Amino acid sequence: MADHQIKNVIAYWAQGEITSFIKVWLSAYISLTYCYFSGKILAGGISRLACFLPVVCLFLFLPLQLKSMHLGGITAFFLAWLTNFKLLMFAFNTGPLANPSLSYPRFLAVACLPIKLIQQSTHKKSEEKETPTPKNGHRSTKNYAMKGLLMAFIIRAYSFDEYIHPGIILVIYCFHIYFALEIILAIAAAMARVLLGAELEPQFDEPYLSTSLQDFWGRRWNLMVTRMLRPTVYVPVRRWSTGIIGRQWAPLPAVMLTFVVSGLMHELIFFYLGRVKPTWEITLFFLLHGVCLNVEIAVKKVVNGRWQLPRVLGTILTVGFVMVTGFWLFFPPLLRCGGDVRGLAELSAVGAFVRDIVRVVGFAVNSRV
Structure with missing residues (x-):
């Protein structure tokens, strides 16, 4: 990375990105404070949802105030996706924020960070049991x-x-x-x-050891997203599908719609990162995985445990399929918007900043000695 690029990134961050980052998260904390106390007053349902919708819209807007890959990308993922989904669940008195024992600091942490506190009580909702x-x-x-x-x-x-x-x-x-x-x-x-x-x-469980797509997406990769999509998309669609196609095949449309929503949310995150018109390759990536996962589920139901791939072969096929489809559909939009160059410039800038701090501290210590 050229020195002038690093200096440009450092200058850019110093001129406003850090300030914007602080303002964005201060706005988020104020908004979540409003949601916390509103949730204490309003019962779950339409009235609470109407109260939360302005905050949901604000959280879709806030990431646009940041332009860096790391600060902007993290903020977009945390606020526009995870926090908004948690607030929508909380509006109907479900999800991690619906726990009445959550204190104000814990409410803020659970709402805006990709975490979920382990339940201390023995009471758990049915969606949590299935996760x-x-x-x-x-x-x-x-x-x-x-x-x-x-x-x-x-x-x-x-x-x-x-x-x-x-x-x-x-x-x-x-x-x-x-x-x-x-x-x-x-x-x-x-x-x-x-x-x-x-x-x-935990948020990951060694995804490179996955033995199937079901294992990769459901049990190992970015589990916080799984916990958000399961009660908000998968479970409701599966319940609705059960009355139409029966309990055995109801998971298929539920899985498909879950991957559609995930694809659209990833398109949104990539828009925040690149600010370019979507090409829908990322959505296609998730649609392809949704279809393949449904095929895998259907085959498992038909075989019914009578035969299965050796574990090593399953891992090679699963990880290979994820990587190949990622090369084909997931990475190209990121590379076209210069995400790799910008991201590396930011990392280099941070490294240069840390090295300068170490030099200053070392010089100060040596001067005193």
Whole structure:
């Protein structure tokens, strides 16, 4: 990354991006405070929904105030998607925000961060019972340290991209997105754990070990999104479909519509990142996976456990399919809007800023000595 690009990014952030970021999140906290106290006064239903809708619209608008890949992308994902879905569930007295024992600080944390507090009471809603929880619980510090180190190697590898085959670069992008998401979500969860003193549910469960698409999307990849889409889309559609096509096949339309909604939300996030007209490739990516997952579910129902792929072969096919379709449909829109260049420039700028701070501190210490 050229020095002038790094300096331009640092100057841009210093001139307004950090200030805009603070303003956006201050507006979000004020709005969520309004929702918290409104929820105490209004019963769940249409009246509470009408009260929350202006906030939902505001959260769709706020990410437009940010232009950086990292601050803008994180804010868009947290507010426009996760927080809005939680507020819509809360409007009808369901979801993680509907817990009456949530204090004001915990309400803010659960509403605006990709976390879900583990229920302390024995009472749980039916949708929560159906949500799979990873078996291995929270990751160890060593696990995250290793992933942080691998992330550093990946960022360093981009310096030699002219010597690396484009196909390999795309593979590196896959791991970059996974490690970045897991580290960002882990940091958010750790902050909430320190501030709230509560244990938190993990967001990933080693997706590269998935043995099927059902395993990947339902039990291992970005589980907070799964927890949002399941009660808001999957469960209602499955209930409605049961009366039409029967209980056995009702999951099929529910899965399909869930992937449609996920695709549209990803299109929105990519619009925030690139501010370019959608090409609908990302939606097609999720539609394709929805169709393939339905085929997988149908085959499993027909076979009924009489035969299954060896675990290693299932993992190779699943991870390979996700990566190949990602190369084909998911990454091109991101690359066309210059997301990779902008993102790396921001990371380089942060690295340069940290190095400057270390130099200043080191100089101050040596001067005193």
